[in-house]
Amino acid sequence: DAGVTQSPTHLIKTRGQQVTLRCSPKSGHDTVSWYQQALGQGPQFIFQYYEEEERQRGNFPDRFSGHQFPNYSSELNVNALLLGDSALYLCASSLISGYNEQFFGPGTRLTVL
Amino acid sequence: AQTVTQSQPEMSVQEAETVTLSCTYDTSESDYYLFWYKQPPSRQMILVIRQEAYKQQNATENRFSVNFQKAAKSFSLKISDSQLGDAAMYFCAYRSGSARQLTFGSGTQLTVLP
Numbered sequence: 501d502a503g504v505t506q507s508p509t510h511l512i513k514t515r516g517q518q519v520t521l522r523c524s525p526k527s528g529h530d531t532v533s534w535y536q537q538a539l540g541q542g543p544q545f546i547f548q549y550y551e552e553e554e555r556q557r558g559n560f561p562d563r564f565s566g567h568q569f570p571n572y573s574s575e576l577n578v579n580a581l582l583l584g585d586s587a588l589y590l591c592a593s594s595l596i597s598g599y600n601e602q603f604f605g606p607g608t609r610l611t612v613l
Numbered sequence: 614a615q616t617v618t619q620s621q622p623e624m625s626v627q628e629a630e631t632v633t634l635s636c637t638y639d640t641s642e643s644d645y646y647l648f649w650y651k652q653p654p655s656r657q658m659i660l661v662i663r664q665e666a667y668k669q670q671n672a673t674e675n676r677f678s679v680n681f682q683k684a685a686k687s688f689s690l691k692i693s694d695s696q697l698g699d700a701a702m703y704f705c706a707y708r709s710g711s712a713r714q715l716t717f718g719s720g721t722q723l724t725v726l727p
Contacts, residue, residue: 533714542617542704542717543658556713588656592715600713604650604658 502527504593504605512611513581521576521608525593531555532574533602534566535590543590549574550596578610586612615640617707619718626695627726633680634690634721636705644710647681649690652720653701661703664688666710692723700725 505524513519525532531550535543545558549568568574572593578585588609592602616639626632638647649661664672664681672679676696680689692699705718 531713535715540720542706542719543715545714545716548713558714590658592658594713596713600708601660601663602715603660606655606657609656 506605510609517581518579523574523591525572526603529593531594531596533592534576537588581612615716617718621721623722625724631693636688638707642709646708647688648706650704651701
């Protein structure tokens, strides 16, 4: 049973560019959440997708957008990259029902130069 | 807004000894969950233990146990018989019963000394 997978592992972009990060949830899960983890800090919630819709959103600007596909996989898009967007981006999957335990992927390390 | 505070940026423990990591949180809700996650250098966040706020009994998972003090809004993690593989960053996290996102603390870096 594959866990949560994310791609790519590492990514280097320059300021002003756009980036797309991808996440495949754990088998059987229907909900995907994205978190940003700056160096030396705890993860911060970006948004959560269920049934292909954004259900909850944290305190992030509109430059951060997402998508969920019918197979429950998800993308995180960041436009007009800033140096401050450099971070580890974590994807977590869960079931919308019940306890909603979140399983995390290994993350994508984004560096903005 | 809910906040989670971990006041110990770094902790160290001798192998086979016991260590306690501290966490406090602030919430006005009565229905919530608390978690401890471990993040080793591989970066993958792993759930160590969880506690439902409505349960008075402290959760335990093998060598890991919590001391949940609801009135004091305190949620500490005790690791017994520490092993070298326990070395990692540990995050305390909160989730309200109505919301789906996790709110994390700033983490405690645990070093296990041989």
